[in-house]
Amino acid sequence: MSKAPIGKTIRRLRMEQGYTQQGFAQKLGISTSYLNLVEHDQRNVTASLLFKLTDILKVDLAALSGVQEREYEVLLREAFSDPSLSIEPVPDSELQALAAAPNAARAVLALHRALAGAREESSGITLPSGRKILLPNEEVRDFFHAHENHFxxxxxxxxxxxxxxxxxxxxxxxxxxxxxxxxxxxxxxxxxxxxxxxxxxxxxxxxxxxxxxxxxxxxxxxxxxxxxxxxxxxxxxxxxxxxxxxxxxxxxxxxxxxxxxxxxxxMPYEATLSAARERRYDVEALTARFGVSYEQACHRLSTLQRPGARGVPFFFLRADPAGNVSKRFSAAGFPFMRYGGTCPRWIVHSAFATPGQIRVQLAQLSDKETFLCFARAITGRPARWGEPPPVHVVAMGCDVSHAPEVVYSDGLNLATASVGIGLSCRMCDRQDCRSRAFPPIAHRLKLDPGRTSASPYSFETHPAPKR
Structure with missing residues (x-):
């Protein structure tokens, strides 16, 4: 996955707010031809132009980061990799172009969800009562995500x-x-x-x-x-x-x-933001100050996205030992997968081994985008003797650019401490991963009886041909 260029984000925001290219260029004090080059990422955006853009479009710098386009790109890549479609891998350039057209991207994703739902119904996936299984939780997650978990x-x-x-x-x-x-x-x-x-x-x-x-x-x-x-x-x-x-x-x-x-x-907004900045987002310190649980404090930190008074943009995740995600918010732009498991190298999974202890990881995706992640396993009380206690991992993270603001970066060498992870095994192109559970969908396996590799699956680097 590659980062979405800023030009496409500018074009999307301009069109969403009803500006013509000519009218918008006049407001910016530049020529229409220059704006056209900017929107097609053929010219860099200067600092002065960037500030004019945020002022006219009434957005902050984070909105121009291309987070929405990257998220759409991940979900579209996942949808187009569905084996049932039997199509050739879609080039990055085409994914980026579609991701920059939010209405079209949402339509394609809605069609893929409908296809998945139709497959489930045709397979007879129903409750014993005969009632069809629905996924309203996904609908609600999408709603919170669309509002950056801030209301x-x-x-x-x-x-x-x-x-x-x-x-x-x-x-x-x-x-x-x-x-x-x-x-x-x-x-x-x-x-x-x-x-x-x-x-x-x-x-x-x-x-x-x-x-x-x-x-x-x-x-x-x-x-x-x-x-x-x-x-x-x-x-x-x-x-x-x-x-x-x-x-x-x-x-x-x-x-x-x-x-x-x-x-x-x-945890009132202003008091929480002030305390978070003072304690550099030390979650345990905030739980003590406000008398809340660790999970409550983490969840609240993920909502501090008020324009003009934003906290560090965090993603928030809660998962169980089986890998089921019961909560998911991403103000940080972390590209969560909608279906399937996550990378076994990610700290979310290893945190189960040390309940109550905060573990830290500098996680780097295949496109070199890097996130400071921290996770802690939380054990609840069983309902009665003999039942296993409920265990969840609560994980948070932010873009590495915000790492110095967060106490969990202390002691890390931000230049060398990163660990390579993927979105999921089926979507990951890493060749040397010993933790790989499945081969990537878009590549052909490379099978050689005379060679045993460190990775469970070896594969060719070029995409598999159309079946």
Whole structure:
């Protein structure tokens, strides 16, 4: 995968905002021919022109980085590598051109998802009840991703709630419980709650929290309940605009937005950004300051994308030992795969071996794009004796250019410490990987009985011919 040139990003933003090439060139104070060369990446963008672009297009420098185009390029490459299509590998130049046309790219990806869904239905993948398996979670993930996991109206709602809690002059958990009691006549009870962690009974005005919940999780559940009671209108406005395709997708989106507000109540934006910069994004230090869990702090750091007051753009990932991804956000532009596993060399997988310990890796993709990644395995409480405890890895990362701002880069030689990883084995062209599980789809295997290679699969470097 190659980086998307900035010219295509400028052209996309110009067209999205309704500027003609001639009118836009006049606003920039350059000729139409020069702008045409810039948009076709035949001229470099000077610093002064870059600042004019951000001012006229009302975007920050990050928006001109080509992150969206790179993400589309990854997803399109994955779609076109689907073996069922039986097509020749699509050249990088064609992928980049399609990725720079967001409407067309989304249409192609929607068609591929429809094809995948049709294959599942034709294969009879159904629940025992006969109900078809749907994936509303993917729809909701795409929605959060499209908004860079940041919602200004929800930040405002959370700040209004936080201001009322601060006025109470008491600790957050106690303030949450008191506000629920005084303003809403709701009693919070902590005790045994078989099969559930939280139950709200609107009839009796009782909020029951499981005694199995850690203290910071109880605070989060109370903040969620307060968001449900005081910020429902702000949530419903977003859900209505999103136009979910199913009831399940709508409910998942609604819960996700309420979770967003709860996290913002516990970690107000300005206070969190200030503390994060002060402690150089030391997650454990932030958990102590705000009284939240490690995962809650990581999740909140991934939302600090307010224009004019942005934090380090992080990606956020939560995965289980089987490689299933249950949460995924990418303000950092990390190219997550939609289907299939991730690279076994990535720190997300090795972190399971050291629960509670933060592990750090400088991960370099095949196009030399490099990310500072840190991951920690978190073990929960089993529901009962004899059951395995739930284990997840929470991972975060940012572009290496932001590494000096993050405490986890300390002690790393940023010039030499990188570890090569791929998006997935089927999409990775690395020849010398001993961890490879599958050969790359786009290349023909190179089989030689007289030679055993270090890598489980040897393959030719040029693409496989059309079948």
């Amino acid at each position: 200004p109206s929800l930040e405002v709602a959370a700040e209004q709630i936080s201001a009322k809690l601060d006025a109470a002059g008491v600790g957050t958990s106690h303030a949450l419980a008191e506000r629920l009691r005084r303003e809403h006549g709701l009693v919070v009870r902590v005790g045994a709650l078989p099969g559930a962690l939280r139950i709200y009974d609107a009839t009796t005005r009782m909020l029951s929290l499981s005694e199995d919940l850690p203290r910071e999780s109880r605070g989060f559940q109370m903040a969620f309940q307060l968001a449900l009671l005081e910020a429902r209108e702000a949530v419903e406005e977003i859900v209505e605009r999103a136009e979910p395709t199913s009831r399940d997708a709508a409910e998942l989106l609604r819960i996700g937005l309420l979770n967003y507000i709860a996290g913002a109540v516990l």
